[in-house]
Amino acid sequence: MTIMMISLVTITLVGVIALVVLLKFSGDEEAKGPSIEEVIENSVDIPEMTTNLMSNDFIRISFKIQTDSKKAKKELAKRDFQVNNIIIEELSELKAEELQGKKGKELVETKVKDKVNSLMQEGAVERVYITSMMIQ
Structure with missing residues (x-):
């Protein structure tokens, strides 16, 4: 049960980090200005x-x-x-x-x-x- 909880928290944490990184890089492209x-x-x-x-x-x-x-x-x-x-x-x-x-x-x-x-x-x-x- 403890191993399963640790695995679940780790997977959730990795997903949140991936989402934050993805949103940060997509926001930079919009801030560059017009072509x-x-x-x-x-x-x-x-x-x-x-x-x-x-x-x-x-x-x-x-x-x-x-x-x-x-x-x-x-x-x-x-x-x-x-x-x-x-x-x-x-x-x-x-x-x-x-x-x-x-x-x-x-x-x-x-x-x-x-x-x-x-x-x-x-x-x-x-x-x-x-x-x-x-x-x-």
């Missing part, structure tokens, strides 16, 4: 534009803006003139020195994302990518 196909499918390209900086330099820059859904992508495509306005306004407040390095690019990406998100009604911008940039 590259989903990112491209929900992204809008902002063509290259040229504008003045506060320091009287010029910048040529283009973006890819990733949204969280197809509805958000459609809305963002319709709001392209507003997005262009936001980009021009934000860049006109920056100097060429502020845009140097990784922190400068992250600053622009964050400002554009926050301002565009304040316009969006059908979804949200998840990430803004600078696809090309040249300061003259």
Whole structure:
């Protein structure tokens, strides 16, 4: 009787451990985020534009803006003139020195994302990518 109880507890314990391990590994796959196909499918390209900086330099820059859904992508495509306005306004407040390095690019990406998100009604911008940039 004692051996049977020990065997039963051992089998139950192994089953519980296997279940916990299985749930933990399946949860990690969901947390990885969208696939590259989903990112491209929900992204809008902002063509290259040229504008003045506060320091009287010029910048040529283009973006890819990733949204969280197809509805958000459609809305963002319709709001392209507003997005262009936001980009021009934000860049006109920056100097060429502020845009140097990784922190400068992250600053622009964050400002554009926050301002565009304040316009969006059908979804949200998840990430803004600078696809090309040249300061003259």
